[in-house]
Amino acid sequence: MARNLQNWLTAYVEYTADTESPACYHYWTGCTILSAALKKNVFLDMNMMKVYPNIYVILVGPSGARKSTATNVGIELARQVGLKWFSDKITGAALIRDLSKAVEKVITGGSANMAANGGGTEIELVSPMLIYASELGVFLGHDAYGSGVIADLTDLYDCRPEWKKTTISRGDEIIPGPYVTMLAASTPQTLKDTIPAGAVGQGFTSRIFFVWGDKRRKRVPIPIWGTGQEMLRNNLVADLKKIMRLRGTFKWTPEGLKCYIDFYEKALEPEEEYDDERLRNYASRKHIHAIKLAQLASVAERDDLLITPNDWAVAMDAINWLDKGLSNVFAGHGAATNSQDVIRIFRQVEAATVRAGFISYAELLKRNYSYLNLQDFAGVVNTLLEMNAIQEAVAHDSNTGKVGKLYRMIDPNFIEKWNGAVPRRLQ
Numbered sequence: 001m002a003r004n005l006q007n008w009l010t011a012y013v014e015y016t017a018d019t020e021s022p023a024c025y026h027y028w029t030g031c032t033i034l035s036a037a038l039k040k041n042v043f044l045d046m047n048m049m050k051v052y053p054n055i056y057v058i059l060v061g062p063s064g065a066r067k068s069t070a071t072n073v074g075i076e077l078a079r080q081v082g083l084k085w086f087s088d089k090i091t092g093a094a095l096i097r098d099l100s101k102a103v104e105k106v107i108t109g110g111s112a113n114m115a116a117n118g119g120g121t122e123i124e125l126v127s128p129m130l131i132y133a134s135e136l137g138v139f140l141g142h143d144a145y146g147s148g149v150i151a152d153l154t155d156l157y158d159c160r161p162e163w164k165k166t167t168i169s170r171g172d173e174i175i176p177g178p179y180v181t182m183l184a185a186s187t188p189q190t191l192k193d194t195i196p197a198g199a200v201g202q203g204f205t206s207r208i209f210f211v212w213g214d215k216r217r218k219r220v221p222i223p224i225w226g227t228g229q230e231m232l233r234n235n236l237v238a239d240l241k242k243i244m245r246l247r248g249t250f251k252w253t254p255e256g257l258k259c260y261i262d263f264y265e266k267a268l269e270p271e272e273e274y275d276d277e278r279l280r281n282y283a284s285r286k287h288i289h290a291i292k293l294a295q296l297a298s299v300a301e302r303d304d305l306l307i308t309p310n311d312w313a314v315a316m317d318a319i320n321w322l323d324k325g326l327s328n329v330f331a332g333h334g335a336a337t338n339s340q341d342v343i344r345i346f347r348q349v350e351a352a353t354v355r356a357g358f359i360s361y362a363e364l365l366k367r368n369y370s371y372l373n374l375q376d377f378a379g380v381v382n383t384l385l386e387m388n389a390i391q392e393a394v395a396h397d398s399n400t401g402k403v404g405k406l407y408r409m410i411d412p413n414f415i416e417k418w419n420g421a422v423p424r425r426l427q
Contacts, residue, residue: 003242004235008034009300010427011239015232016073018224022213023422024321025059025070031209031318032057032130032183033074034296036083037244039128040159040179041106042305044250044291051288052159053295056182058136060191060329061213067185068134074183075132080237081244085130090139090149096165099175102129107247126177133184137194145196154204156180182208188329189340206281209289212325243299250295250305259312260294263287278330290315310425317423328415341372341380346414349390353409358393361405381407389414 005011012030013023035055043050059067078085086098106126131153133139144150156163156178163175186194195205252260267273270283293315294307301311348367352359368377384390391410396403 003239003303005239007301008236008239008243009296011232011236013422013427015229015236016070018220018229019066019069019073020216020218020220021066021070022061022215022217024211024325025061025065025067025213026073027318027422027426028057028059028209028211028322029070029074029183031055031293031296032181033078033083034240034243034300035292036078036085036128036130036181037081037240038246038295038299039104039106039244040126040177041244041247042250042295042299043159044295044307050159051291051295052179053292053299054157054159054179054181055289055292055296056153056157056208057184057211058182058191058208059185059211059213060188062215063187064216065213066216067213071132071134071183071185077233077236077240078130081240083130084128085132087132087134087139089141090131090133090144092148092152092165095149095152096173096175099127099129099163099178099180100173102127103176104128124177126179127175128179129181131180131182131184133182135190136184136186137190139184140194142193144194150204153180153182154207157207188343191329192340202281205278206285209322210326210329211322212328214328242303246299246303246305248305250298250307253306253308255309256294256307256312259309260287260291260307263290263312263316274326276327276330279326286319290319293318314425317425321423321426341368341376342383343415344368344371345380346384346389346409349384349407350409350412352407358406358408361407364407387411387414 009027009030012033013027016023016026016030019026032055035053038053040052043052059070061067075085084098084102086095104126106124107122140149141147152165157180159177159179161177163178165173165175264287267287268283270280271277273283273286274280290312291307294311297311297314298305298307345364345368348364349359352363364381365374365377372380381390381392385392389409389411390407393406393408394403395406
């Protein structure tokens with residue numbers, strides 16, 4: 001099938017260039033829509049298991065970072081190609097209901113790549129569904145773990161031949177061939193409220209790509225729209241429809257397989273890769289995440305269902321790019337009740353240090369009185385002092401004539417800096 005675009009994902013990044021959302025939000029939104037479009041039609045046979053290219057993505061950033069702007073662009077393309085998505089407040093019953101409505105008959109191994117993959121023609125039932133949550137907290141609610149919804153989403157991620165859910169009122173509910181993808185957005189505080197500190201690093205979160213963006217990349221009063229943008233959108237839609245018709249099994253090229261094996265054999269042990277022990281389960285699944293992204297890199301460019309060294313390199317660039325923001329995603333996401341306060345106050349001192357060289361005690365207290373009482377505020381400031389993240393000095397204020405405390409940042413790496421620039425291979 002001849003494509004209109006050289007690479008669907010890079011064209012999607014170009015299409016979204018004149019928006020305020022960070023480029024990382026758009027790239028990972030594009031990955032999710034591409035993943036959803038593949039439904040359950042392609043996979044990589046790893047002998048003891050099949051790896052499907054479905055992914056779960058959560059865009060994380062402060063209010064005003066333009067998360068919804070990014071997801072809305074992707075969802076509009078999904079609508080234009082007829083993808084089904086679930087966006088109601090999720091419950092176990094609602095999830096089963098919508099998955100039941102998503103059942104489709106597909107012909108496996110009998111389309112454009114049949115000759116290349118040696119498959120015959122078979123009819124199979126699949127249940128593909130894109131979960132879309134513009135506000136993660138509203139979508140999951142505060143009892144997603146207690147209600148069993150998170151366990152359901154974790155189980156569905158693995159794309160088993162069928163998914164069985166036992167309910168009290170209806171007995172066993174069976175969903176044939178589930179293929180679930182997810183695109184969601186959240187602030188750090190909502191993420192903390194929705195996913196308990198003890199659950200970070202467990203089965204559900206280890207399956208998620210958490211994408212950090214700290215601010216809008218530029219101001220765009222009115223996005224540019226003309227013949228070029230319209231043509232690019234139409235080509236994205238047309239090529240996505242072609243990608244939706246792909247069927248068959250991914251194969252490694254010999255060189256691509258060598259890249260994967262080298263990565264797997266040389267990878268650090270999970271407990272060695274990240275300082276944050278909550279990321280160990282994610283680290284242990286990184287090879288599976290990379291395979292999924294390599295599949296997406298392949299179909300973004302070609303119909304041959306081959307995974308080449310370049311596809312693997314694209315996947316690794318995407319993961320390494322995402323890794324740089326993980327410390328920001330989970331900063332303050334701990335069991336300590338004031339962990340978010342520590343992060344907020346450090347960022348206030350950091351910004352003031354860059355802007356003016358320091359911030360006064362009075363000004364810092366004024367910014368935080370609605371969050372903390374005087375005793376708790378002092379405790380947070382002392383925590384940052386003890387960690388050598390900030391420094392305290394006593395100085396004479398020429399404006400008020402009083403002697404007071406001043407604070408400045410001394411550890412710029414207390415929270416790892418996020419560079420939102422798109423890696424070269426992903427542009």
